[in-house]
Amino acid sequence: MxxxxxxxxxxxxxxxxxxxxxxxxxxxxxxxxxxxxxxxMAVLAFLAAVFGPVVGGVIGLLGHALGDALFYGGxxxxxxxxxxxxxxxxxxxxxxxxxxxGGFDRGAAIRFNLVQIIANALAWIxxxxxxxxxxxxxxxxxxxxQGAFAFLGNIIIIGVxxxxxLFAYSRVAGKSGSLQQED
Amino acid sequence: MAKLLSYEENDTWIHRLSGITKLxxxxxxxxxxxxxxxxxxxxxxxxxxxxxxxxxKTKWQQVGSVFKVIMAFMILxxxxxxxxxxxxxxxxxxxxxxxxxxxxxxxxxxxxxxxxFNVMIKYFxxxxxxxxxxxxxxxxxxxxxxxxxxxxxxxAYSLSIALRYIPDVQGDxxxxxxxxxxxxxxxxxxxxxxxxxxxxxxxxxxxxxxxxERIDVVSNAMELRGFGKYKKRTWYAMKPLRRADYLVLxxxxxxxxxxxLVTYADGSRFWAYWL
Numbered sequence: 432m433x434x435x436x437x438x439x440x441x442x443x444x445x446x447x448x449x450x451x452x453x454x455x456x457x458x459x460x461x462x463x464x465x466x467x468x469x470x471x472m473a474v475l476a477f478l479a480a481v482f483g484p485v486v487g488g489v490i491g492l493l494g495h496a497l498g499d500a501l502f503y504g505g506x507x508x509x510x511x512x513x514x515x516x517x518x519x520x521x522x523x524x525x526x527x528x529x530x531x532x533g534g535f536d537r538g539a540a541i542r543f544n545l546v547q548i549i550a551n552a553l554a555w556i557x558x559x560x561x562x563x564x565x566x567x568x569x570x571x572x573x574x575x576x577q578g579a580f581a582f583l584g585n586i587i588i589i590g591v592x593x594x595x596x597l598f599a600y601s602r603v604a605g606k607s608g609s610l611q612q613e614d
Numbered sequence: 615m616a617k618l619l620s621y622e623e624n625d626t627w628i629h630r631l632s633g634i635t636k637l638x639x640x641x642x643x644x645x646x647x648x649x650x651x652x653x654x655x656x657x658x659x660x661x662x663x664x665x666x667x668x669x670x671k672t673k674w675q676q677v678g679s680v681f682k683v684i685m686a687f688m689i690l691x692x693x694x695x696x697x698x699x700x701x702x703x704x705x706x707x708x709x710x711x712x713x714x715x716x717x718x719x720x721x722x723x724x725x726x727x728x729x730x731f732n733v734m735i736k737y738f739x740x741x742x743x744x745x746x747x748x749x750x751x752x753x754x755x756x757x758x759x760x761x762x763x764x765x766x767x768x769x770a771y772s773l774s775i776a777l778r779y780i781p782d783v784q785g786d787x788x789x790x791x792x793x794x795x796x797x798x799x800x801x802x803x804x805x806x807x808x809x810x811x812x813x814x815x816x817x818x819x820x821x822x823x824x825x826x827e828r829i830d831v832v833s834n835a836m837e838l839r840g841f842g843k844y845k846k847r848t849w850y851a852m853k854p855l856r857r858a859d860y861l862v863l864x865x866x867x868x869x870x871x872x873x874x875l876v877t878y879a880d881g882s883r884f885w886a887y888w889l
Contacts, residue, residue: 446779459807497776
């Protein structure tokens with residue numbers, strides 16, 4: 432994969448953001464008020480794992496802000512920046528996942544999930560509540576409870592759906608080349 | 615189907631402003647609304663927002679359904695604040711005047727009520743600004759004007775692609791969902807949680823994979839036409855910044871600075887009529 436910020440990355444950010452925004456529409460309630468499983472998070476993690484931290488971070492930032500604005504008419508900034516943290520975090524090891532080369536195996540899946548759990552913890556247990564308190568002066572216990580549920584919901588949906596998506600896409604994408612390297 | 619806010623062509627004073635002017639106004643407005651808890655400033659902001667909203671000739675049909683969703687969110691959020699932290703207002707203002715007792719540990723205090731009133735009107739300062747920005751800004755022109763003020767055109771182009779492809783991807787999404795529903799896959803709340811994740815996956819798979827293909831197709835097309843070869847590019851939708859743009863930018867900046875001075879005049883961003 433090309434290392435510099437090329438045309439593919441520009442387009443991936445654009446269409447990835449569009450996809451993220453559209454998927455804002457699917458919210459799966461899990462029985463706790465105001466907390467949902469968000470399949471769009473799995474797609475964000477997928478795109479970050481394939482295209483790297485810059486693409487992941489920008490999709491998180493732009494996608495969340497646009498999605499909020501287009502669907503809800505307001506932007507909750509303290510939750511926009513953590514989204515970028517998740518995208519950057521998951522994208523950090525994108526080279527080692529080898530999704531496009533068809534090399535996403537069990538080891539890569541374990542690395543992917545470790546990284547996503549750390550990134551989500553940083554984003555939703557630490558950053559989002561702290562920003563909520565600093566920017567909006569919301570009550571501390573309310574925002575930490577919300578953050579904890581967001582963390583749980585996100586690691587579940589990324590862990591299940593994100594991992595499956597990566598396995599499936601890696602299998603399909605890896606097949607496209609029929610050439611093999613000789614020993 | 616959720617109705618999205620989208621650009622609609624019209625010819626008002628606000629439509630004629632450059633995209634970057636409206637973006638800067640929107641960002642400064644959000645930042646100010648987030649920072650200040652000064653009720654006087656917030657009320658002035660609401661007034662200005664409403665005037666701008668009227669000038670932009672935005673119709674209720676364009677934004678009504680989204681507005682109702684925001685109201686529902688706002689009420690949930692306020693309820694959550696009160697249930698989890700009924701004493702937050704007292705902690706912020708450092709005073710406590712009980713209006714009446716509710717039950718258990720819950721008192722309705724003047725301080726909490728005033729704090730929640732401020733949280734509520736903060737919503738109303740930003741909502742008209744978001745509506746105006748989204749409904750009156752032409753996406754292509756926004757990308758052009760972002761590039762003009764020094765943002766690299768690759769970034770501006772990403773944003774332009776995102777705005778351009780949202781309706782397409784949304785169309786794909788609805789087609790795929792209808793197809794899956796026609797095959798008998800239940801998407802509504804009737805299904806169990808894990809089953810719903812599995813069924814959601816049956817939409818996400820085709821949608822994601824077709825989007826990956828789209829990324830290939832579009833980036834190949836752009837590569838063939840030499841995108842990114844030069845450091846600069848020209849824009850079809852470019853509009854020069856006019857006097858009105860500079861006036862709006864300067865006016866907003868002055869207003870934001872004054873509002874912050876008023877807010878922080880006593881060293882705290884919270885203001886209450888009894889303090």
